[in-house]
Every structure is written in structure tokens, then in C-alpha cells.
Amino acid sequence: MMLEIDNLQVSYGAVRAVKGITLAVDQGQIVTLIGANGAGKSSTLRAISGITKASGGHIRFDGRDITALPAHAIVALGISQAPEGRMIFANLTARENLAMGAYLRRDAAEIDKDIDYVFAMFPKLKERIDQPGGKLSGGEQQMLAIARALLARPRLLLLDEPSLGIAPILVRTIFEKIVEINRELGTTILLVEQNARMALSVAQYAYVLETGTVRLHGPAAEIAVNDDIRRAYLGEH
Amino acid sequence: MSELLQQIINGVSMGSIYALIALGYTMVYGILRFINFAHGDVFMIGAFVGFFVAPLMVPLVGGSGLAAAVIIMLVSMAACALLGVTIEKLAYRPLRSRPKLTVLITAIGVSLFLEYGGQLVFGPDPKPFPALIPSTMIVNSSFLVLSSNSLVVIGTALGLMLLLRYIVFHTRMGTAMRAVSFDHRAASLMGINIDSVISFTFALGSALAAAAAILYGSIYPSINPLMGLFPGLKAFVAAVLGGIGNLYVAVIGGLIIGLLETLVTGYISPIYRDAISFAVLILILLFRPSGILGRHEAEKV
Numbered sequence: 001m002m003l004e005i006d007n008l009q010v011s012y013g014a015v016r017a018v019k020g021i022t023l024a025v026d027q028g029q030i031v032t033l034i035g036a037n038g039a040g041k042s043s044t045l046r047a048i049s050g051i052t053k054a055s056g057g058h059i060r061f062d063g064r065d066i067t068a069l070p071a072h073a074i075v076a077l078g079i080s081q082a083p084e085g086r087m088i089f090a091n092l093t094a095r096e097n098l099a100m101g102a103y104l105r106r107d108a109a110e111i112d113k114d115i116d117y118v119f120a121m122f123p124k125l126k127e128r129i130d131q132p133g134g135k136l137s138g139g140e141q142q143m144l145a146i147a148r149a150l151l152a153r154p155r156l157l158l159l160d161e162p163s164l165g166i167a168p169i170l171v172r173t174i175f176e177k178i179v180e181i182n183r184e185l186g187t188t189i190l191l192v193e194q195n196a197r198m199a200l201s202v203a204q205y206a207y208v209l210e211t212g213t214v215r216l217h218g219p220a221a222e223i224a225v226n227d228d229i230r231r232a233y234l235g236e237h
Numbered sequence: 238m239s240e241l242l243q244q245i246i247n248g249v250s251m252g253s254i255y256a257l258i259a260l261g262y263t264m265v266y267g268i269l270r271f272i273n274f275a276h277g278d279v280f281m282i283g284a285f286v287g288f289f290v291a292p293l294m295v296p297l298v299g300g301s302g303l304a305a306a307v308i309i310m311l312v313s314m315a316a317c318a319l320l321g322v323t324i325e326k327l328a329y330r331p332l333r334s335r336p337k338l339t340v341l342i343t344a345i346g347v348s349l350f351l352e353y354g355g356q357l358v359f360g361p362d363p364k365p366f367p368a369l370i371p372s373t374m375i376v377n378s379s380f381l382v383l384s385s386n387s388l389v390v391i392g393t394a395l396g397l398m399l400l401l402r403y404i405v406f407h408t409r410m411g412t413a414m415r416a417v418s419f420d421h422r423a424a425s426l427m428g429i430n431i432d433s434v435i436s437f438t439f440a441l442g443s444a445l446a447a448a449a450a451i452l453y454g455s456i457y458p459s460i461n462p463l464m465g466l467f468p469g470l471k472a473f474v475a476a477v478l479g480g481i482g483n484l485y486v487a488v489i490g491g492l493i494i495g496l497l498e499t500l501v502t503g504y505i506s507p508i509y510r511d512a513i514s515f516a517v518l519i520l521i522l523l524f525r526p527s528g529i530l531g532r533h534e535a536e537k538v
Binding site for chain 1: 409412413415416418419420422423424425426427428429430431
């Protein structure tokens with residue numbers, strides 16, 4: 001297993017956001033975490049990246065315990081994230097945002113190649129490349145956030161709510177690109193989504209989180225036809 | 238008319254020294270959102286490093302001259318960069334997650350430590366700062382007195398500011414500084430080591446303060462352990478004048494304070510020289526707390 005999370009707990013003061021989550025992500029897969037607001041999905045991703053410290057449990061990447069590592073060291077191991085709310089540097093141009101994604105890399109020629117790759121993937125970014133990040137639309141910022149995370153050349157890409165706050169037509173494009181990244185680059189993806197239908201359509205495996213615990217997990221195709229899940233998360237009766 | 242021109246030249250050279258110090262305040266504020274009140278005392282240490290290094294130049298490069306002045310400035314800048322990094326590591330870093338007020342009080346403590354530690358080590362009496370820049374008159378007429386001193390001060394300060402601008406806007410580390418100043422967590426998600434960027438910022442700001450001290454010593458060649466207090470406070474006023482956190486407006490703020498001070502000295506009375514800066518501070522804080530050119534920044538949650 002590439003990523004193994006064992007009994008993870010995350011607390012914000014007295015609030016326990018994650019109450020013992022155990023999950024695994026196999027190399028080459030797209031795995032999704034779905035669930036309602038406050039289920040602990042984003043907290044789990046933040047703990048993996050090290051920007052929120054776990055209050056209990058273990059996170060292992062390639063068998064190595066990364067639970068206590070600082071965030072920048074986790075990026076160096078090959079995990080990058082397009083975080084919730086996109087966290088684009090509004091004061092930096094789109095190009096500088098991409099450069100920051102590649103901060104730990106020294107292979108200038110390969111970085112240029114990767115920038116061409118993300119331009120081909122999101123042509124809109126190329127037009128906006130010299131604009132400050134803060135001037136980009138929500139959808140453009142989301143593309144930039146994904147492109148920036150890709151520039152780290154991650155082996156594991158964490159995507160937190162890529163569909164949040166963007167136009168429905170763009171949501172489809174972004175999900176197509178997620179599949180493309182996984183197929184073409186072989187990048188393993190852990191996808192957090194409230195849009196369960198979309199997420200289940202691209203993932204191979206899914207975990208359903210509820211109030212900080214794993215309620216159910218299984219192959220995405222099975223979760224998608226589970227009656228309880230269809231009622232609770234897919235809006236079907 | 239000629240007197241006005243004279244005052245303006247003096248004001249700009251003093252102002253460019255304030256600007257160099259103000260840049261340190263503003264860079265640290267940009268990244269940590271706190272005022273490093275020990276910054277003026279780092280400036281003082283810079284002057285003393287210059288004072289102690291200058292005699293060593295005699296066997297090395299034959300005393301005074303351009304080579305000596307450049308070496309003294311670089312040594313002082315390096316020493317203060319190290320001092321700035323050390324202060325941050327020992328005094329501020331352990332308090333990173335504490336309320337800003339705690340760090341602010343600590344900064345005042347560090348400031349007092351340097352001022353009174355300085356009196357203990359260097360002695361409280363003023364010492365003559367060596368003349369590093371030969372003060373030849375470039376223009377010396379009844380119309381205008383222009384010494385090489387003020388030109389060297391303005392030129393050096395300008396050169397350092399352009400260098401800083403290059404570092405901040407065109408290098409990987411500078412871009413990381415701007416990323417960290419916008420959002421620490423997002424920056425760490427890029428693989429940026431926040432602690433290294435903060436150390437680098439303190440090194441940069443402290444080195445500029447040291448350079449300012451060497452230039453200051455060439456205008457007021459008398460140094461003492463409390464000399465950092467007023468220039469430090471005035472540079473702080475310069476930094477808040479334009480709206481703290483922005484490099485360009487810190488420079489403009491420094492020039493405004495320098496000019497204002499010189500003009501008040503020349504046309505009203507030297508008695509008000511120091512008062513004018515603080516009057517400006519009070520007015521700014523009362524009427525435009527985010528600076529004349531600043532925008533209101535929403536408190537970050």
C-alpha cells in the first residue's frame with residue numbers, strides 16, 4: 001500500500017473532527033473520500049499533508065511513518081495537495097504560483113516541460129499566466145491549484161473539493177482532467193468530494209465518512225449502487 | 238532657493254538611511270505580522286561592528302579608501318544578519334504560536350537587552366566613528382555645498398534597495414518570501430520551509446540595518462549603545478506611514494520622514510527635529526491606521 005492511515009484522530013481544541021479513521025490507498029488508484037460537511041474529510045487530507053497535526057494514530061507513506069513530519073518534508077517525499085478553498089497566492093502571478101508548486105525541484109528544463117503539460121491540460125491558464133492569482137476566477141483558480149500541485153511531480157496527489165464553488169460545466173472538465181492525470185502520469189489520487197456522484201464515477205475505491213469515522217468503504221462501483229448511500233448522498237429515493 | 242536644494246539633498250540622504258531600516262521592519266511585519274522593536278538596536282550593533290572592524294583595515298588594505306569601506310560594510314552586514322537570525326531563533330521562534338502581544342513584549346525585551354548589554358560591553362560613552370568615506374566637496378559654492386558623503390549615502394542606499402528588489406521579485410527565495418507573507422500554510426504545502434524563509438527575512442532586514450548604520454556613521458560620526466533608539470523609531474514611523482508590509486511605500490515613507498525632519502530643522506527649529514516624526518506617527522495612527530497609501534487589511538482568522 002502506498003498510503004496507510006491507521007486510527008487517525010484530529011482535534012481542533014475540544015472539537016474532535018476525526019475520531020479514528022483507518023484507510024489505505026493503493027498505488028495507481030483514484031480513491032475518494034465522500035461524506036457530508038464536517039465528516040472529517042478535509043481534516044484527514046490536512047493531516048496527511050502535515051498542515052494540521054494528528055492528535056492520534058499513524059500515517060504511513062511507502063511504509064514510512066510521516067505523522068510527525070513537517071509539511072515541507074512531506075512534499076519532498078512526493079505528496080502534494082490542491083487544498084480546499086484553493087489557497088492561491090493572490091499576490092503572486094499565476095506563473096509564480098506554478099513556480100512555487102515546483103519549489104523543491106531544481107530541474108529547470110523538466111519544470112518547463114511540466115508547465116507546457118499543464119498549459120495543454122488547462123489552456124485557459126496560459127492566457128492568464130501573468131495575472132495575479134487573486135484576479136483569476138474561481139474556476140481558473142481551481143485549475144491553477146491543481147496545476148500547481150502537479151508541478152511538484154507528486155506520486156500521491158491530494159485533491160480537496162475540486163468542484164466547490166465552480167460552474168457545473170467546469171466541474172465535468174476538471175473531473176476529466178483528474179482521470180487524465182491518473183492515466184497519463186500514473187499519479188495516485190486521493191480525492192475528497194461532496195459531489196459524491198462525480199467522485200464515485202472516477203474513483204476505483206471509496207470511503208464514506210460520517211462525523212469523523214469511516215461508515216462504509218468498498219469499490220466505488222459498489223458504493224454507488226448501495227441503497228443507503230444513494231439515499232443519503234446521491235439524492236435518490 | 239539654494240538653501241532649499243541643500244536641505245532636500247540632506248533630507249534625501251537621511252531619508253534613504255531611514256528607508257533602509259524601514260525595509261527591515263516592513264519585511265518582518267509582512268511575514269510574521271509583528272513589529273520587531275529590537276530592529277533599531279541591530280542597527281546600533283552594526284555601527285559598533287564597523288567601529289571595531291575599521292582599525293583592522295590598516296594592515297589589510299592600508300586604512301581608509303573604497304576597499305576598506307566596502308569590506309567594513311560587508312562584515313557589519315554579515316554580522317548583523319547572523320545576529321538577526323539568532324534573535325529570531327532564540328527569542329521569537331519559541332513564541333510563534335503565542336498571541337502577537339507576547340512576541341511584541343519579547344521584542345522590547347530584546348531591544349533593552351541589546352541597549353544595556355551594549356552599554357556594559359562597549360561602555361556608555363560616545364565613540365568617534367571612523368571616516369570611511371573621504372568627505373571631499375564636489376560642489377562648494379555659495380549656492381550649494383555638495384559633499385561626496387551625501388552622494389555615497391544616497392548611491393549606496395539606492396544600490397542596496399535595487400538589490401533587495403531583485404531578490405524579492407526575481408529569485409526563488411524572494412518569491413517564497415512573498416508566498417509565505419500571503420499564507421504560511423499554503424506556502425508549506427508547496428514544500429517551502431517556513432522557518433528558513435523567516436530566517437532569511439531576518440538576515441536580509443538586519444543586513445540592511447547594518448548598511449544603514451555604516452552610512453549613518455558617515456553623517457553623524459559619533460556612536461553609542463543607545464543610538465539605535467531614535468533612528469529605529471523614526472524608521473518604524475516611516476514603515477507605518479506608507480502602510481506597513483509594502484517595500485515600496487516603506488522607502489517612500491523613509492524619504493518623507495528624512496525630508497520632513499531636515500526641513501523642520503532648517504526652517505523652524507532643530508528642537509522639533511525628533512518631535513515631527515512622532516507627531517506624524519500620532520496623526521497617522523489617529524486618522525489613517527493602515528497608512529497613507531495602505532489599504533485596510535481584514536484581520537486574518
